[in-house]
Structures are given as C-alpha cells and as structure tokens.
Amino acid sequence: MSNEKKPVRIALLGGGTVGGGVIRLIHGSADRLSSRVGAPLEIAHVLVRDRAKTRVPECDASLVTTDASRVLEDASVDIVVEVMGGADPAKSYIERAIAAGKSVVSANKFLLAHSGPSLVRLAAERGVDLAFEASVGGGIPVIRTLRDALTSDQVESVHAILNGTSNYILTRMRAEGLPFESILADAQRLGYAEAEPSLDVDGHDAAQKLVVLAMLAFGAELDAAAVHVEGIRSIDAVDFRFAERFGFNIKHLCIGRDRGDRLELRVHPAMVPSTSVIGNTNDVLNCVFIKGRALGPCLLIGRGAGEMPTAVSVVADIVDVATSRVEGKAGSSTRGIRLRERRLVPMEEVESRYYLRFDVADQPGVLATVAGALGEEGVSIEQMVQEGRASAPSTPVSVLMITHLCREGAVNRAMARIGRASFMKAAPRLIRIEGV
C-alpha cells in the first residue's frame, strides 16, 4: 500500500565503500524501510568524482554521474546523503542542498567538527533536517542517544575511545609488549592503519569526533583547534607493564566535562582501571561513556568505522529524515541542539591524577629530589614504586609515581624542574589517570 506513495528520492554524494553499503542496505531491506517510512526509498543519483573509481556496482550505472549541479539542482531530490568526506566540495554541496530545501544526511566528521554549528543553523532556518549519526562512532548510535534519549537530562561528562586504529595499536602493544613503531608497521601491513597514520595515531581524527559530540552533549560551539590533542606515539611498551601493576590499562581517550561556566575538552592517552568497561574495550572497537545527571552512566560500544556499520547509521538517518518528509514535517532533527559559545578550561587548570615515570641513575638522593620537587609544587604522591636495582651503574632505573588529584600546571612545573636534574636519563613521562 505504502509502495503506491510517491518515493522519497535520495542523492548520494560519494561513491566509495560507505556509499556502496548504503545502496546495498536500502535495496536489501526495501520493503521494511518502505513500510517504516511510509513511502519507498529511491536512489536518484550517485555523484562521484571519477566514474572509474566508483565502488557502487549495486546500482544502475545510469544513476552515476560526475555532474554535481545536475544532482543538486534536481528539484525531485528530497534527501542529499553526503558520504564523500573532507572539507570541500562537501561543505558547499551541503549548503546548496539545504538552500534548495533538501534534507541532508552526512557522515563527515571533519565537516561537522569545523562547520557543525553553522550547518545546524542553516538547516534550522530553512526548516530541513540535518542528521549525522555516522560522523562519530560508525555504527554506534551515539548521536541519537545524546539528541533523543538524553533530551531531558544534562550531560555531565563524556569519556570516549573514538579512534579504532589507536585502540587497536594500544591493545596489541599491551598484549605483545612491543613498541609503538613495530605494532604500527604491522597494523599498516594488515590494513588497520593508513600509510599516512597521523590523522589516527596523533589524535586529530578523535578530536574532530569529540568536537561533534561536544556540540550535542554540551551545546558547545567552539574552535576545534582549541582542543588539547595528544596522540599515542609517546606511549612506551613498558608503561603498560607499570600500568598493570597499579591496576590500570592505557587507552586513548576523548574527554569532555561540563565545569559549569567552562568546558573541559581534551584528547590524550590515559590510564583507566583495567577492570572497567572502557579499559576492556579492545581492538578496533570504539566506546562512548556518557554520564548524565539523572541518567547516571551510559556506555555505548561498537565498531567505530567500517563500510557496513557506518552504512547502518547512514540508513537509520535516512529513514528518520525520510519519515519526516513523508509526514510533511522536516526540521525536527536539529531542534534538540542548543548551541552556545563555550569557553574551554586551559590544560594548566585541569585537575587530574597522574602517573609519572622518571628514568633515573640508580644513586642516593634521587627520590628525595623528585619527591621534593613535587611536594614544593603542591603535588601529593599517592603511591611510589622504584623498579628493582640497576644491573650496572650506567643502566637507568624507573621511578614511578601515582599522584593524588592535582592541577596540571603544578605537575608541569615540577616535571620541568625534575627534568633538568643531572640524574635524569630521559625526559620524564606523564600519563593522566581517569577513574572511568
């Protein structure tokens, strides 16, 4: 019955693997989606950059085009689905689609992180939907959880593992005791890491996703470049062994915390309890731990990337947006987002517990100097461990400290002082501890 209705026409921008997955899912569950939406879904165009490279063999070749204007100016198109990624021309295409009154589904984390608020406003003004579940956490329904499930609650904090490549590398470093470089090389060989791994292992991909989550969780409209970002290159295999001694695992975390007037947003490796759920989210899995004032803890875990998980999220958005259009009422998808400028807490003012590692000459007086410098900066030590004794006088020994909660500025000052001491055999190492 519903199939007699006018179909909802969809233009796909991007003919990569995710686009192929979307077409496959739409064709594979056509009846179900049609009864859900109240009208059939129809792929109207697939815009690609290069016909030869398109990976969507599932659809009629006549739908594939390289002519953006033909797609964006087609008045019969209801929904534009952007799965091409990157800044441009994705942004201008989306803006043109919104201006033309089409609803938009995007999987583009870069664009959402950098232009999310302006696109949300554009869509709201034009009364069309803008949905972007697939931009963060692949198949994990984190956007709709923040937008819909938590609609009456206030998010206090978000802790997330949002980069599968980094999580995969850390998981293997811990299991195999091997250094970052060798696991990275193997991950590249196996296809778990890109030839140019920086976006993943230096934390930028994760930071973009955190900015998108912060827009929903905290209404944060902010400069993505202001977020403190550290990747995982500085983690040594030995830190996993030491972490274990204190009951911790090391994960690459995205952290957002509402501090009332200001917001804490940071991306860096952190020690988390090894019996916690986040500490056991391994391999390429992503995890988002939301703490709501009324809800309490809520964790979502799943595949953060990959063609089909991402396509599932894109299609879920298409169904939402298509349903609204069939019912003649687009525009509600962005209503839950209440944007406002949020200032960030500078890292120096962040409070945390810290794991500190000092590789020192095995000589008398070292501990007194280290403990003294920390004490003078007001950093109080919860636990201290000195690793064995040096096998030879020239071999450094590791002194490990776990601090109580303190200001990062104080720790940094103490670390700088200790770093200058003659007994230091390497730069001191610091890993923040999060009790999630």
Next chain:
Amino acid sequence: MSNEKKPVRIALLGGGTVGGGVIRLIHGSADRLSSRVGAPLEIAHVLVRDRAKTRVPECDASLVTTDASRVLEDASVDIVVEVMGGADPAKSYIERAIAAGKSVVSANKFLLAHSGPSLVRLAAERGVDLAFEASVGGGIPVIRTLRDALTSDQVESVHAILNGTSNYILTRMRAEGLPFESILADAQRLGYAEAEPSLDVDGHDAAQKLVVLAMLAFGAELDAAAVHVEGIRSIDAVDFRFAERFGFNIKHLCIGRDRGDRLELRVHPAMVPSTSVIGNTNDVLNCVFIKGRALGPCLLIGRGAGEMPTAVSVVADIVDVATSRVEGKAGSSTRGIRLRERRLVPMEEVESRYYLRFDVADQPGVLATVAGALGEEGVSIEQMVQEGRASAPSTPVSVLMITHLCREGAVNRAMARIGRASFMKAAPRLIRIEGV
C-alpha cells in the same frame, strides 16, 4: 514562540517514584523540552491508587486523582504515561487510552512481555504511538537502538544482563567468595534486593525484558512462558574460582539468537570471558550486546533501574510521541515492529559449550567413568582439571570439564548417567559458556 502553542497534555498513571522523576524532569527542563517538541508539555492528571501514598510532591495537588475514568475520558489529554506497573488495571487503562486516540508511553515490562504484540497492533490500527523505552534496561536506550538505529539491519543475536539485583549479587559473590544466601541477605539489608527476591533472582524479571527485546529484535510474537528461565540460586561461590581458572566470569544472561526458521531464547547463568565487556559489567549495571549482520557488535551499558534513569527514558519517549502529535502525525513509533509468530528452539537442541562440575570421591576410575559417559553421548572435552587431592578420603574433590560445542540434550543425558554413579558426592553442576 513555541510556548504560544497549545500545550501537549499528559496524564500520568501511577504516582510512585518513577512518576515523581518524570514530573521533576519535565518541570526541570521545560524550556528545552518545549522548544524540542514545538509546544509546552503540561501534566494534566496524576492518577494514583492511594492519595496518601503518592510520591509526587513536585506537582500541584489538584492534579492528583484516584478517578481513572476522569483521566481516561478527558478528551483534552494527548498522551497517557503508564508508570504504575503490573498487569491490571494497567492493561485496560492503556487499551482505553489507545481506543480514545491517545498516544501511550509505558514503562511496564510485565505488560509488554505478555501483551506487547496486541498493544502494538491496537496502537497501529488506531494510528497512535506506543513507546516503551523504559520497560527494558531503565535508562539504556536499547528500544530506540533496536527500533531506529538498526532499522536496515538484521539482528543476529542479543546477549544481555537485564536484572541489576542478580548482577549485584553475582558481582559480590565473585569478589567476596561468599555463598548466594549471605550476599542476598546483605543485598536485602542494603535495599539492592526485595524482601521477596524471586522475581529478580529466579530470572523472571529478566525473562520478561528479553521477551520485549525479542519483539523488537526478531519480530517475535511468542508466549513468554515458553522461554527457558533459570535464576542464580544454583551458583556456588566455588564456581567463580573455577571459572577464573579458565578465564571466565559468571553472569546472568538473557540470550536471543535468530536461527533462521526458529529462535533461541533463554535466560540462565553463563560463563563469559573475564576480559570481555559483558564480563566486566558489574554491580547493578545492565548490559545489552546486540549483534547485527551489517553493524557487527553493539553494546549498551547503563543503569537498568532506578527512579531517575527510568524517568529519563520515559521523558525521551514522551518527547518523541509529543513531537509526532504536535506535527499531526502520530503512529510511527510502532511502524518498525514487524511481528510474526516465531517458534523457539527446545533447550535439548540448543548448542553450547559447557562448564561441568562433578564433586566426586577421590578414588581410581572416576575420571574414566565421567569421560566415558560424556564420550558415549558424543560430548567432546576441551579441558579437564581435577582439584588437588582430598585431604581425607571422605572429602569430595571437584572434577571440572570444559566441553567443546555440543547439544544440550547430549550433555543432559551424560550428566544423568554420571549423576547416578556411586562416587558422586553431590548432583553434577552445569553452567553454559557463551563466547560474548
């Protein structure tokens, strides 16, 4: 602007703690909810059984009534929110509300498990919404994940911890090495278990929730009584110690698995890898592990009960349903549910790995008899451990087996044979192993 719109009028059935939480959230975020819905939300009535016992001091006393007809026949009421629980009169109230064209939000797992399909059909026929996020997993957005996020996917399996009391007891039994009875008594003292704990610890509460999930995940319309249910009373503290030796933890699981023509639905304790996320979901937390064909694994964890988490889910449903009404388009909430009769796989035909414990006299020939009986039934043993030697000839020793994948019927036959042997000091124990 939106506040000039005609308010959406809500009748609350039930004046307990969840009802109080709902009122608090609606009042506490009135502006946000109003801009989200497109009209203000207004509590029109609070139906209670006993005025003296009502726990909703947040609302105007004049709204509180014991007159059901006054509430259900009020034509100005748009949404009926049922947070009273139980079979009757909740069911008849909901049916009257649907018949009168009101949309319904319910947190009632018992009702959904027993009458879900008929209520879903009623709502669909009448073109009103029926939402029930809070009926399973408290604040965990599992219903909307199954209904919306996975709309284009096929659910292959669901593994869930859905009873917080049982999970709390198992967590403490493992940590403290104490027997079920003493932890239960302490949990009752602390308010984590009811004075009449059977609904929780014997698995019935969890089974009801599994039936609700199965309706969404598998379109299953089935007799809730047909689900195989075991509680946690049979777990001994010593099993946690043995489980650990094999790398397992023991959790009380709800399992649903699509076997194509038939469905596997069962609720029982199970060994799960101790490094898995589900194995680290502790205390009162609930966990739902969904495996989608395209999505892969997706886990949701959070508080499965409690006034405020449950209220957050109720309000999320109210917002969805209210938005549809304001837009003049109710009825889409049940569209994703495609009901059909599903036959269950009998337990005898279920395939699993098993942990078996035999408390035997420490005498020659025992192992040969045990292994022989298993072998004759085609049960192949993956690992075998005999616990130490008996300190005295009369003290039993434990023989532990981990089997390969086999049919439950075969294991049961072997267990019955072994159970009759003269060297058996107690009934043999069986715990299924799930590789989640």
